[in-house]
Amino acid sequence: MSKNKLKTEKPESKKAKATPAPNPEVLKKDKEADVKVKELVKDERTHKVMGVFFLLLSIYCFIAFTSYIFSWEEDFDKVNRYSTRELFFGDVSVDNLLGRLGAFVSHGFFYNGFGIASYLFCYFFFIIGVNFIVGRRVFRVWRNVKYILFGLLFISMSMSFLSFGAEFPFGGAVGNALTKWTSGFVGKTGTALLLLVLGFSWLIWKFNFDFKWPESKPKPPKPVPVPAAAVSPIVPAAEQPLTSPQQKSNGLKDNAGVMVIPPTAEEEEEELPPMQLVEKEDITVIPAHHAPVVPLSAPEPEHLTLEDDEDYTEEELAAAGPLLYIDESVEKARDLDLPAEPPSRKKNNTDEVAFEIKPTYSDEEDEGEEIVPVREAVPVDPYDPSLDLSNYRFPGLDLLENHNADKVIVQDTTELEKNKNQIIDTLKNYDISIQKISATVGPTVTLYEIVPAAGVRISRIKNLEDDIALSLSALGIRIIAPIPGKGTIGIEVPNVKKSIVSLKALLASEKFQNSTMDLPIAIGKKIDNENFIADLAKMPHLLMAGATGQGKSVGINTLLVSLLYKKHPSQLKFVLVDPKKVELSLYKLIEKHFLAKLPGEDDAIITDTKKVIHTLNALCIEMDLRYDLLKEAGTRNIREYNSKFTQRRLNPQKGHRYLPFIVLVVDEFADLIMTAGKEVEMPIARLAQLARAVGIHLIIATQRPSVNIITGTIKANFPARIAFKVSSKIDSRTILDIGGAEQLIGQGDMLVSFNGELVRLQCAFVDTPEVESVAEFIGNQKGYPDAFLLPEYVDDKDPDGRELSLSDRDPLFEEAAQVIVQTQQGSTSLLQRRMKLGYNRAGRLMDQLEAAGIVGPNMGSKAREVLVKTDADLQEILNDLL
């Protein structure tokens, strides 16, 4: 093969593959001669040398300039008198600390140049030096050059102007010339003004001050005049349409000068409008709950006085509309013309309860007058769901092991060097020259990052992936060409000495401890040793696959234990499905704290396929019920719902309850699909599609990531996926949509595909005894009386569930009848919510109630008529049925 031919040959992969491997010796000589100078200029070492040079130059100039300030007078004549030649070769002694050169250079810069402004050159050399040494643009050169040029002219001119007549060359020759010309042109005053304009322009450009004329303060709102004793009606702030949404969103203005509603913490977090600089004095901010409030839609209530009030029952009072509430602060505020202290709120919608009502006695009691009880709305603390288990202690980190993870394993530098050279040589064999190579040592693998020489196509390296891996002859090599977002090529080579990543270290990390995520899971460490902690709630479901023995079970334990370290039993429930029967059995101990199960089940950990189907369907019912609750509460997700509930704005009497997150863990999904197929797939797909907003999240693991198990429907709904080592590239593609997982080295080495990124991680390790001790620690504490009960699911195909006749009434028949008669609402969904039932069972109950003459016939979308009006009548019917 001739030299020319080789040179013109296009580096296309097919051609490259078709031709026999080129002789490295021949190639080396040809290419090296050609690209030597270019390579030298591009070589990172050249850059480093340049960097050091500029840094030292910057320091040199700085010292010389500073010394010049003190020695210029002595050296002036010598430097001025002698020629450059004399300065280099003569024996004149100067006072400048940096000798003749120092004196000469500083004289040049100061006297003949820019005076004091010459220090900007030190800065310039410094940024150039740093950029060269670090190898990237730490400082933006062109922007700095612009500032420096402006600074040189402006400072030298101002210094020269201000120091007019001084001997020291404050402004240098340039400054003097500029001042002279300008003074002649616009006069001295004009020059001064010009300098001021320039100076201010620069400051404004740089800092963009906000000049605002202070406006007169809007008058704070007057409290609504209320009769007798500063009584102010109370309505929920949520119902005050005093600001338009727009006013609200752009931060706080109110035309009427009445009040400004700052966004709630959540709104701030979620949909902050672009920040605007607003002068504090400009507006008066009155938080919504501080503003005096007026009833808006409700008719003017009859103000309750003592006499009105004393015989009222709690229900009558609630029905009477907005409460009146004596608030001294309103009175004071009126006197002082200030906004009032927060008035308490009271619902006028039975769904929202904000305050407890407590009779108190007015001060007049002391004066011996008739005791005048007045009703006062007493703010109630937010509902704390953890109060049922208020003494619950979170497991401590001492229950976990270090696994020698704190021993830093120092990577052998000779090994690094050897691998690096081998990579360079291998690439050279394929006629690929490189500009730069760097290594990042991770816990399991080291990433060698390569910048190919100019002109080398990345696609070519990608096509040679297999050959390169073969030449490097190490197990578990993965080539990432290019590394997304970087334009470099990564080659991951397994470390000879691997380090274990202990879960303890991850849980102790600040990132985990301070995390405010809903469901933080500590997964592992990235190649750059950064902890990978993610929010399961955002994932929102996770699919895990890996051949047997590659770290899946450890992975599941890692996720579960991380959640146990961060969540209170009231906030989180697990539904554990373990067809292998052994993997998750450890968690039995925490049944009464963290597990959920079907009513009537003994064991919370589900191992039987039929029960799995029931449980999955029960979860679907729970999801639907939660959606109903969310809808009724006017909230979009579990976060908003729970926050409204904890603020006591939702009425538990109407079926509202605090909703814990539910995490469904399926340890061996393949097994279930093989035995139950669609019956399992459908509810899983439904949950995966819809359940995230209501706080139900899925973690599904499988040994066999084949397409008939991880179907399109499943895959489409699991955007976050984890692959441990799998046995083939096809498996890797099934789980991650890309090869690579077959190249992993096992023992927790994994690839995580999340947010469109593929990251290689070493999974955190937690051993079975550790999980056991954490479970024991929790299990030994006081728990709830039972596991969290999922709604009942009755299988339609189940012959036991199909009987509808009155002689074989549902066990819940009596309870359902009572609910219907007490509420006088013949609604199936009411039964579902109140009794936590599935639609089918509630529907069947309703049919039985109809048969018993308690409710009327089905009226389509409307509720059925309730035919029995009182409890006594119902009791009669029930007695007859016995």
Ligand SMILES: Nc1ncnc2c1ncn2[C@@H]1O[C@H](COP(=O)(O)OP(=O)(O)OP(=O)(O)O)[C@@H](O)[C@H]1O
């Ligand atoms: N993150 C890890 N760090 C270190 N070693 C690990 C890690 N994960 C797993 N291992 C090692 O691999 C072994 C097998 O892991 P594990 O039991 O989790 O595999 P598996 O994929 O669940 O296997 P199977 O499917 O057969 O249950 C563990 O006993 C442990 O020695």
